[in-house]
Amino acid sequence: MKKLVLLTLGVVLFFSSCRRKTGPDCCPPVEPVGSIEVHLNHLWGTDTIVRNSGKYVTANGDTVMISDIKGLISNFNLEFTDQTSFAVDDYFYYKLSNSSTNTLVLSGIPDGGYKKMGFFMGVDSTANHSDVTIYPRTSALSTYQAGGEMHWNWADGFIFTNITGNYRPANASRYKGFSFHLGMDQNLVKFSLPVPTFTISGDSRLVEINMDWKEMFESPNLINIASQEVTHSTSGDTLATRLSANMFNMVKIGSVK
Amino acid sequence: MKKIIAIGILFGVFLYSCVHEPMDGESFSDPTPYVFSTPAGFPPPNLPSDNPLTVEGIELGRRLFYDPILSADSTISCGNCHAPNASFADTSRFSKGIRGQFGYRQSMPLFNLAWVNEFFWDGRASSLRKQIHFPIEDPVEMGERVGNVVQKLNQQPRYRKMFKKAFQVNEVTDTLMFKAIEQFLLTMVSSDSKFDQWRRGEVQLSQQELYGLQIFEKEIYNTTVTDVRLIPPPPGTLVGADCFHCHGNRNNPFFSNNFGYQNNGLDAVPSDSGRMLVTKDPTDYGKFKIPTLRNWGFTFPYMHDGRFQTIDQVLDHYEKPNPLSPNLDPGSIGKSATYGLRLRVYERTALKAFLNTLNDTAFTTNQRYQSPFR
Helix, strand or coil: CHHHHHHHHHHHHHHHHHCCCCCCCCCCCCCCEEEEEEEEEEEECCEECCCCCCCEECCCCCEEEEEEEEEEEEEEEEEECCCCEEEEEEEEEEECCEHHHHEEEEEEEECEEEEEEEEEECCCHHHHCCCHHHCCCCCCCCCCCHHHHHHCCCCCCCEEEEEEEEEECCCCCCCEEEEEEEECHHHCEEEEEEEEEEEECCCEEEEEEEEEHHHHHCCCCCCCHHHCCEECCCCCCHHHHHHHHHHCCCEEEEEEC | CHHHHHHHHHHHHHHHHCCCCCECCECCCCCCECCCCCCCCCCCCCCCCCCCCEHHHHHHHHHHHHCHHHCCCCCCCHHHHCEHHHCCECCCCCCECHHHCECCCCCCCCCCHHHCCCECCCCCECCHHHHHHHHHHCCCCCCCCHHHHHHHHHCCHHHHHHHHHHHCCCCCCHHHHHHHHHHHHHCCCCCCCHHHHHHCCCCCCCHHHHHHHHHHCCCECCCCCCCCCCCCCCCCCCCECCCHHHHCCCCCCCCCCCCCEEECCCCCCCCCCECHHHHCCHHHCCEEECCCCCCCCCCCCECCCCCECCHHHHHHHHHCCCCCCCCECHHHHCCHHHHCCCCCHHHHHHHHHHHHCCCCHHHHCCHHHCCCCC
16 A cells, blocks of 8 residues: 555656746746737838739839848837837748748737838847847748848848849830838938827737838939849948938838727 | 655655666666757757757767658668768769769758758758758658658668667657757757858968958959949959858858849849749749858859859859849849959959958868767
């Protein structure tokens, strides 16, 4: 009988040793947190961009067909109605050609009322000049994601925004290519935009961001693609500076649901 | 005392449960874990969590790789079309498969696969394990059914023993066969070229090689308005070959955009649909995976159809204006469509000198990757 009791005790002891410890000494209490889904709408004016086949006319008279748009978004910063703010420590890589990448999930959002949203189109200087091989596969900056396409295929840091396609000047019959690779620290585009006030209470909200790429070609700097079809944002390249400046006008907050 | 005895018995039972049952009258210890070493400057590898590398699994995979038992008439092994001295590609334009048949694409080299996401020129295999299935059942390559291969392996005591040592099983299965080959392929790492040694600070590149690297990483000169061979650029202007947009820069140890498929302007009307065969997307018509430039000195002929025998022929292609084929890479359709690269002789020589630093002889001669049947 004693053996049986001892054996039972032993089995109980063995299995109890496998259980994860809980309680105040082990794990901090989990705060209720919500999330925000940010959906990127890629537009030309009010039309949703159709890759390769959609033909769009710029104010300069160029007809543009867009092959793809790729970009990095980072440093989301949410401002509460009481002026305090919450920073989201994450990077996102979107591609027009991959619809799933155009919904960015900001997780771990504290409860509260929000009135403003800030973010970078690109990455901060520290990340821009980091060694991309250090990022885990799941990171947007890893070589399996943006690091492969937006860092290794470029010279200095990350490409922040990459838009490529074909265009035909008003007086021409033949399409040619254009390729705008915007990057370098000085071309980082930072936004801080008011949003319709919304609250998070351990739940999720959908915020739509409308990105009107028509603006990149015309406001405030009218772009004549034929005069320079390619930019790699090298030092002294004014096209990259002018395109980056135009990006400030292309982003608007849409609806919040 | 009784407590101690009881706990001791309990512990003994616990340990006993960890020992594998003898199989077919012979027992084996657990396979030996293989420690995958990530070379300096390489990102974390993409190793499958359900197929841990073991010494025994890799050795089994190596044998299977070189064994023609995988083909219907036991004449073709993986190694026939992926030879070590060709950096595991084929120096023939099209590889000869079963019954003397030829394929229609160049055999791709095999190395650094632990960092690759999609396989074949058109990316039709989403994992290395899935990739292995294709050549076995391709009627032009090995022409065999996977089920038949498994049956043949089960009939060979040597293989049964090797599978038992690698996976602790009594019976060969298709999944385990794929896993074994996958293990061997994952260990094939090329990371000791002169370029790698330079990156690690072990050797110096010559001035010419460094100049070639600069040309590699620099976009082309503004050839829309200027043919540099007729009107030279201003003194001190670096004329680039714009290789890096598709083949990466000095930070990219793979010298390929592993994610990319491009139409590089080989034909006005491509006869091979390429990536479109997989995606069914017409905008992928004529696009192919961007190959690595590492070990290019061993992997001739070049392009998906092996049309170019030499690196000079490849550079000649980029020197010419591209035909306006559908889906031509926008980077190519622009300036290079007008004049091509227009590298001067000394620039091409320097570029080739740099490219030579990407060849890794230590890899192609590594005994761990050679056939066990020699």
